[in-house]
Amino acid sequence: MSHPNEVGGYKLGSLIIEGKTKQVFDLPELPGHCLLLNKDRITAGDGVKAHDLEGKAAISNQTNAKVFEILKGADIRTAFVKMASPTSFLSKKCDMIPIEWVTRRLATGSFLKRNPGVPEGYRFTPVKLETFFKDDANHDPQWSEEQLIAAKLKVNGVVVGQDEVDYMKRVSILVFEVLEKAWALRDCALIDMKIEFGVDAEGNILVADVIDSDSWRLWPSGDKRLMVDKQVYRDLKNVTAADLDTVKRNFTWVKDQLDHLKPTIHHKVVVFMGSAQDKEHCNKIAKAAKDLGLSVDLRVTSAHKATEETLRIMQQYEDTHGALVFIAVAGRSNGLGPVLSGNTSYPVINCPPPSDKLVQDIWSSLSVPSGLGCATVIYPDSAAIMAAQIIGLQDYLIWGRLRAKQIEMAAALRKADKQMINH
Structure with missing residues (x-):
């Protein structure tokens, strides 16, 4: 494949690497970034089977962009920046960790060959995670976690040890589960998938490379006979033009379906404050909630002084x-939370504002009449997290953001611990 000088308005520098289905170029005018250019090429069996497939580059590029936008919506750290042209995208420049991370929900494919006796369709709960060292000459051998850690791979200044492996394990599972929940909205089962990680110039580990129809198994309605992924191509004995058209139609279907994977639930977190004087406290709740992807409204009303108005707004x-x-921000005698709780089937969270009588205010929020179910927290971010956990039951992106936040917090603690030990 010839090397273009410019793609999507970006002047290309040197060819960093060329694979079976893509080229990666340096971008001299945009330091820290590179451009991945897809090919109209489909391969299988470490490139033993390969065919030109007109239009595949554009289909794969759009599929990849839509997948990474979903991951971005879940606050998962990735190298993807944006599409640069119909067949290319802009990425943060990373040195790639030479490991494929494969997450499986159902046993099929190579797993069955390596694990005789396991029936096809065996469900992994939790998901099964496997790692494979990228080595085409040896057909990407499977590595254990111990092998991976013992290899002490050094990538862009980062030595891959236990902490790095644990981080990539958790992110791999999160990526799978976010996309699994997304595809479930179209009654399509995500059976397994592979991803790769890279390390950027700052030492951050990012989901990198490409995620497209070469990366997963998808079974509409959970039926293997309806598969729409690359396995259709892998299974072909003699590849005809009609067969390639079928593969292309499947890939196009997947690309188009990705437009319909956004959460369909229309949610809202409503912060009721008993007084406008509590606005600062409520703004902290709203900011923490919006950081988690929640839609928030702030309202001022009093259950004691304007009961009918409070209930009208709620309805x-x-x-x-x-x-x-509903989040109720009220001190003194907190009637706001209990009144809301007594008149709605939706969850109510009490989060009293700071005051010199906070202990009494907390007790007022905790001591509610029988038959009511208000939760009570003190800190604004706690109220926001609890609201996100509730909304996340129906919105996989909010759920994903919470999981991503937990992963990043754990990683930050490990980093701080490592710095303390080495101090």
């Missing part, structure tokens, strides 16, 4: 949203 939200969480 307006009930009539217009499919997923709701």
Whole structure:
């Protein structure tokens, strides 16, 4: 394949690497970035089987972009930046960790060959995670976690040890589960998938490379006979033009379906404050909630002084949203949370504002009449997280953001611990 000088308005530098289905170019005018250019080529069996497939580059590029936008929506750290042209995309420049991370929900394919006796369709709960060292000459041998750690791979200044492996394990599973929940919205089962990681110039480990129809198994309605992934091509004995058209139609179907994987639930977190003086506290709740991807409204009303108005506002939200969480910010005698809870079937969280009588205010929020179910927290971010956990039951992106936040917090603690030990 010839090397173009410019793609999508970006002047290309040297060819960094060329694979079976893509080329990666340096971008001299955009330091820290590179451009991945897809090929109209499909391969299998470490390149033993290979065919030209007109239009595949554009289909794969759009599929990849849509997948990474979903991951971005879940706050998963990736190298993907944006599409650069119909057949290419812009990425943060990374040195790649030469490991494929394969996550499986059902046993099929090579897993059955390596594990005789396991029936096809055996369900892994939790998901099964495997690692393979990228080595075409030896057909990408499977590595154990111990082999991976013992190899002490050094990538862009980062030595891959236990902490790095644990991080990539958790992110690999999160990527799979986010996409599994997304595909479930179209009654399509994500059976397994592979991803790769890279290390950027700052030492960050990012989901990198490409995620497209070469990367996973997809079975509509959970039926293997309806598979729409690259396995269709792998299984072909003699590849005809009609067969290639079928593969292309499948890939196009997957690309188009990705437009319909956004969460369909219309949610809202409504923060009721008993007084406008509590706005600063409520703004902290709203900021923490918005950082988790939540849609937030702030309202001022009093259950004691304007009961009918409070209930009217509440009912307006009930009539217009499919997923709701009410957060009551009231001190002194907290009637706001209990009144809301006694008149709605949606969850209510009490989060009293700071005051010199906070202990009494907390007790007022905790001591509610029988038959009511208000939760009570003190800190604004706690209220936001609890609201996100509730909305996340119906919105996989909010759920993913919570999981990503947990992973990043754990990674930060490990980094701090390592610095403390080495101090």
